[in-house]
Amino acid sequence: MNDIRDVIIIGSGPAGLTAAIYAARANMTPLVIEGEPSSTSDQPGGQLMLTTDVENFPGFPDGIMGPELMTQFRSQAARFGAEFVTRKVTRVDFSARPFQIWVGEDQYQAQTVIVSTGAQSLMLGLPNEQRLLGHGLSTCATCDGFFFRDQEIAVVGGGDSAVEEATFLTRFASKVYLIHRRDELRASKIMRDRAFANPKLEILWNSQVVEIEGDKKLSGVILEDTVTHIRESLSLQGLFIAIGHRPNTDLFQDQLELKENGYLVTEPDTSKTKVAGVFACGDVQDDYYRQAVTAAGSGCMAAIDAERWLEEHSQ
Numbered sequence: 001m002n003d004i005r006d007v008i009i010i011g012s013g014p015a016g017l018t019a020a021i022y023a024a025r026a027n028m029t030p031l032v033i034e035g036e037p038s039s040t041s042d043q044p045g046g047q048l049m050l051t052t053d054v055e056n057f058p059g060f061p062d063g064i065m066g067p068e069l070m071t072q073f074r075s076q077a078a079r080f081g082a083e084f085v086t087r088k089v090t091r092v093d094f095s096a097r098p099f100q101i102w103v104g105e106d107q108y109q110a111q112t113v114i115v116s117t118g119a120q121s122l123m124l125g126l127p128n129e130q131r132l133l134g135h136g137l138s139t140c141a142t143c144d145g146f147f148f149r150d151q152e153i154a155v156v157g158g159g160d161s162a163v164e165e166a167t168f169l170t171r172f173a174s175k176v177y178l179i180h181r182r183d184e185l186r187a188s189k190i191m192r193d194r195a196f197a198n199p200k201l202e203i204l205w206n207s208q209v210v211e212i213e214g215d216k217k218l219s220g221v222i223l224e225d226t227v228t229h230i231r232e233s234l235s236l237q238g239l240f241i242a243i244g245h246r247p248n249t250d251l252f253q254d255q256l257e258l259k260e261n262g263y264l265v266t267e268p269d270t271s272k273t274k275v276a277g278v279f280a281c282g283d284v285q286d287d288y289y290r291q292a293v294t295a296a297g298s299g300c301m302a303a304i305d306a307e308r309w310l311e312e313h314s315q
């Protein structure tokens, strides 16, 4: 545990595991601190562990289940010599090299670090939410819109994400409800105008989802009017939660530069953070694309950046 590793990768979604594959194949023997299975935000494999069918990851023409895809990523990294610690990082110190990383009482040291701790979709916190995720309930319209052809679905939220997703989903669904808790959208004017002009989109103002219904698959929601508190049920085949994302950057608050919205800052077109030798990839630094394939691509960049940095800095 006291030896100094060439690279430690924190996080094991598509970004971290792609970085691990590349770093392992460059003989850097990466140590991946992959997270803890019991956690919903730090689980090994990242957000794809919470999805079912993935149909947009290239190379799988028949689709693949999210957890199966991540098992394959992990096996590929292990095959080339990546090592894994299945626990959560509790503290880091990037103020001097070698960098220090703690997992509880255990301390690890590395010449370079790749941060790929991802992000999490904010959820409503309702009882059936986690159980129905991937079974009619989704947090990604780009990923799952296709499954709701000619069906009635709803999007929760009133920001740019929700309005953009609702508008996008009208390409597939027969009807899209936008459920917003106020009487005014937060989304920008251009998005709002687009939504108002869309005949397939109906906005349910002053509405809050108070229950998500469904046994094996989502079947509907109970809505409560936020003004009158009157409740009514709405049958749906799909529900998209689009109330924002939160990057997993708590560990790095006083260590790395963060954007105002909490995402890590990386130098444009690279994975470099402001600390030389610390790189970031995947959703922890991407508040725009948020796709498995873009995360994987940025993981490859981080491994190459770390390898070149080591080469330049080894005596």
Ligand code: NAP
Residues within 6 Å of the ligand: 123, 124, 156, 157, 158, 159, 160, 161, 162, 164, 181, 182, 185, 186, 187, 242, 243, 244, 245
């Ligand atoms: P956001 O701007 O924070 O909006 C979140 C929305 O969800 C708000 O309307 C909020 O309601 C609602 N909400 C939050 N918690 C809720 C809860 N518990 N129950 C019900 N509703 C809840 O998040 P975002 O839409 O993901 O956007 C994040 C950032 O990315 C923004 O800066 C946005 O402009 C940007 N973005 C830009 C684009 C684009 O330009 N193409 C696309 C997507 C996102 P309230 O309004 O009542 O607070």
